[in-house]
Amino acid sequence: MSAGPTEGTPPSVSHRLVFEAAPDGILIVDGEGTIREANPQAARMLGYDPGELEGMEVERLVPTSLRGAHHSQREEYMADPHPRPMGVGLALKALRKDGRELPVEISLSPCSTAEGRFVIAVVRDVSERNRLRALGAGTLRAAEEERRRIARELHDDTAQYLAALLVRLHVLRRTEDPEGRRVLLDEMQEELSAAVEGVRRISRGLRPPALEDVGVEAAIRSHVRSMAEVSDLSVELTLDQANRVTDPEVQLVVYRVVQEAMTNVVRHADADRAQIVLDRDGEELVVRVADDGRGFDADQVLLDGRGLGLLGMDERARLVGGRLKVTSEPGRGTRVELRLPLPEESSHV
């Protein structure tokens, strides 16, 4: 090294910097399985305070169900240590202090010093990668299903009516009798209306109904009405601020989030009551769907990259500059809250 602030610094100090600043968690574990050192990133991702990991048994970072196996594997590894990724092809999990399981990738390298043998474990948090993968796969699958549905409808419905129309048109050409022609024309008119209705239905399915014409409030009310037919959930609506949502893209996000959150309430919550609120908080629009049902561990679902519905809501929120928060606890209901910046002009109204 020539000049600069590190001039004359012993290498061990800059190595320490690398250890401290590394984006991955690094644990140095001794032959007994005790963590001797952990960098700040390791503590952060596992939910511990700085310094808290040192002196702890590394097995405490292994989900309880896997601890036994981990212990014997670690002893095997210490007998013949060599650099290797851990659990290649397996979905590894690290147990955080709060009891949640973090999806991780771990690489191990042995090192020997005068003090004995150690293993350096580099731990990478892969929850964000899993989330994006699940989202990508889910989006593709949803698009594929949608295409199949449209193809089926077009084939079984619209194309059938049009084919029948074509046949009758041929017959019509050869029919001279006026009464016969009248009957044929009536039938053709009916088939044409059915085909038009089919096309309308398909395009309605592609975009939520009423939304462009009647706005978010009516669309949500109509969705809740149709849900009431299949469940006895009582839903309270407070939608006074709904008319502030005028941007069609934002309308769609608000509607889809309410739709998914309510579908989840009906499918998963086993709730008696739900509440849908469109409110204003300063410069923000707040959309809230709350239920008094069984609740769930939302953070764990998101960490695992499970829950395409939740991920989809989150993604939609971000697309329009908003954010989504899911608060839920087993036994205490669930609250899905979407916050969106209100357009400037409407915040002065």
Ligand SMILES: Nc1ncnc2c1ncn2[C@@H]1O[C@H](COP(=O)(O)OP(=O)(O)OP(=O)(O)O)[C@@H](O)[C@H]1O
């Ligand atoms: N309101 C709720 N009450 C209780 N559990 C819920 C609620 N919302 C979500 N969950 C739990 O979170 C999980 C993930 O929800 P998410 O909507 O992401 O997926 P899903 O509903 O299972 O499937 P889909 O991809 O069809 O939406 C659910 O399987 C359920 O266990």
Ligand SMILES: [Mg+2]
């Ligand atoms: Mg869902």
